[in-house]
Amino acid sequence: MATTLLQPAPFAAADRAEAERTFLSANPAFRHTALLDELRATEYRRLEERGEIYLDYTGGSLYAESQLEEHLGMLREAVYGNPHSVNPTSSAATALVERARAAVLRYFDAPESEYACIFTPNATGALRLVGEAYPFGPHDRFLATFDNHNSVNGIREFARAKRARTAYVPLRAPDLRVDDGVLERHLDDAATARNKLFAYPAQSNFSGVKHPLEWIALARERGWDVLVDCAAFVPTSRLDLSLHKPDFVAMSFYKMFGYPTGVGALLARREALARLRRPWFSGGTVVTANVQGDLVVPLSGHARFEDGTVNYLGIPAVEIGLRHIERIGIDTISHRVGALGSWLLEALQQLRHSDGSPAVRIYGPATWHRRGATIAFNFLAPDGRVVDERFVDALAAAHDISVRTGCFCNSGAGETAFSISKDMLTRAEFADGMILDDYIRLVGMPTGGAVRASLGLATNFADVYRFMSFATEFRDLTEVPADLPPRLAC
Numbered sequence: 134m135a136t137t138l139l140q141p142a143p144f145a146a147a148d149r150a151e152a153e154r155t156f157l158s159a160n161p162a163f164r165h166t167a168l169l170d171e172l173r174a175t176e177y178r179r180l181e182e183r184g185e186i187y188l189d190y191t192g193g194s195l196y197a198e199s200q201l202e203e204h205l206g207m208l209r210e211a212v213y214g215n216p217h218s219v220n221p222t223s224s225a226a227t228a229l230v231e232r233a234r235a236a237v238l239r240y241f242d243a244p245e246s247e248y249a250c251i252f253t254p255n256a257t258g259a260l261r262l263v264g265e266a267y268p269f270g271p272h273d274r275f276l277a278t279f280d281n282h283n284s285v286n287g288i289r290e291f292a293r294a295k296r297a298r299t300a301y302v303p304l305r306a307p308d309l310r311v312d313d314g315v316l317e318r319h320l321d322d323a324a325t326a327r328n329k330l331f332a333y334p335a336q337s338n339f340s341g342v343k344h345p346l347e348w349i350a351l352a353r354e355r356g357w358d359v360l361v362d363c364a365a366f367v368p369t370s371r372l373d374l375s376l377h378k379p380d381f382v383a384m385s386f387y388k389m390f391g392y393p394t395g396v397g398a399l400l401a402r403r404e405a406l407a408r409l410r411r412p413w414f415s416g417g418t419v420v421t422a423n424v425q426g427d428l429v430v431p432l433s434g435h436a437r438f439e440d441g442t443v444n445y446l447g448i449p450a451v452e453i454g455l456r457h458i459e460r461i462g463i464d465t466i467s468h469r470v471g472a473l474g475s476w477l478l479e480a481l482q483q484l485r486h487s488d489g490s491p492a493v494r495i496y497g498p499a500t501w502h503r504r505g506a507t508i509a510f511n512f513l514a515p516d517g518r519v520v521d522e523r524f525v526d527a528l529a530a531a532h533d534i535s536v537r538t539g540c541f542c543n544s545g546a547g548e549t550a551f552s553i554s555k556d557m558l559t560r561a562e563f564a565d566g567m568i569l570d571d572y573i574r575l576v577g578m579p580t581g582g583a584v585r586a587s588l589g590l591a592t593n594f595a596d597v598y599r600f601m602s603f604a605t606e607f608r609d610l611t612e613v614p615a616d617l618p619p620r621l622a623c
């Protein structure tokens with residue numbers, strides 16, 4: 134990606150047009166993403182109307198107005214009933230849900246003969262389905278990278294309950310990537326285990342690192358089942374399941390196109406799905422079950438995993454959302470966030486105090502190589518101390534800027550980024566009555582969290598420029614108020 138020429142701080146509003154011209158001349162291909170500027174002015178005009186700067190796309194993407202209108206029109210036009218019947222209104226709902234299921238598989242180039250699409254409430258729901266049903270046994274393995282959302286880390290509890298061994302592949306600081314050699318040693322270290330599950334994110338929700346999809350084949354060749362958390366990857370990157378064939382893929386649709394919330398998916402290789410052992414059965418997942426005979430005959434494929442009534446009014450909006458992305462083109466989105474993210478990453482790294490000391494510390498790759506548009510960082514005071522992220526949050530809110538602060542539910546990436554050792558963690562006990570702040574002090578963490586700016590399909594140059602204007606307020610900052618709100622959860 135081309136390196137852009139930066140405006141010198143302080144990113145004054147009056148200099149924005151000139152900065153944008155400089156950006157465009159350094160990124161000529163950015164013009165091919167002009168459709169997104171048009172959509173920003175129409176579909177996403179509420180951002181301008183409300184003066185909001187939204188940079189929390191890894192938290193959740195934004196919906197286009199037309200998605201809502203199309204969905205509402207669909208709901209108005211017909212009568213939809215619970216799909217667990219065969220009556221006309223039930224059949225109408227079933228038809229829409231099945232259309233959406235086929236659209237998801239098509240979108241990810243997943244052959245229907247090979248992959249099943251299971252609708253879940255979110256990515257976490259998809260991860261839980263795998264964790265609780267994976268046939269772990271004594272001496273089996275669960276392997277995960279340090280870089281994982283806590284919804285993946287939680288699978289270790291299912292593994293341990295069945296006396297399987299769990300292990301983590303560490304990250305390298307400062308770029309927060311995994312050393313391929315170390316990964317291969319971990320993958321080679323379980324030759325005798327029968328069931329072994331390896332889980333990693335295609336893109337880090339902390340550092341933006343894109344971990345190689347080539348790991349899927351590497352691990353599967355060694356007999357591992359591979360679970361790829363794609364929640365932070367698919368909103369701005371192409372996932373082609375005809376090329377890379379993980380056993381399980383988890384995602385949340387609101388992270389891709391903002392609406393609907395409450396719907397995610399587990400895409401699973403049918404062969405791997407058949408090996409899962411569900412710990413219970415429920416309405417919607419059985420051919421039949423009886424009480425006196427103790428019989429239960431599970432359904433097969435996706436139906437065995439969709440507990441109760443699926444979100445049958447929300448799921449059709451997934452097809453609408455996918456069409457919206459397809460009209461824009463995922464490669465266009467990818468290119469756009471890459472160019473804007475690269476500009477922002479460079480601008481943050483160039484931000485200096487008057488004495489020349491850096492005003493920002495980036496966690497993760499410092500260049501735009503194999504990374505996505507999620508940038509984690511802290512502001513630094515001139516003496517090098519970290520500026521409390523809660524102060525950044527408060528000041529950002531006062532400017533109508535939405536960024537995320539904290540550890541982003543990614544404990545392992547945070548531990549590596551903040552240089553927290555196993556020793557520091559095992560010495561400290563989270564005692565009764567403590568709050569998170571007490572624990573952070575006890576561990577001796579240099580910061581309670583980072584700031585995360587993440588870009589998405591509706592981001593434009595003005596957003597990142599205005600964010601940099603805001604960032605200049607941290608130049609030469611030496612004091613932060615003492616009365617910041619307590620940290621209650623990670």
Ligand SMILES: Cc1ncc(COP(=O)(O)O)c(C=O)c1O
Pocket residue numbers: 191192255256257258282284334336337338362363364365385
């Ligand atoms: C990489 C990753 N995995 C999993 C999740 C969990 O997603 P959800 O809260 O929608 O279940 C997130 C949410 O931020 C994420 O970024």
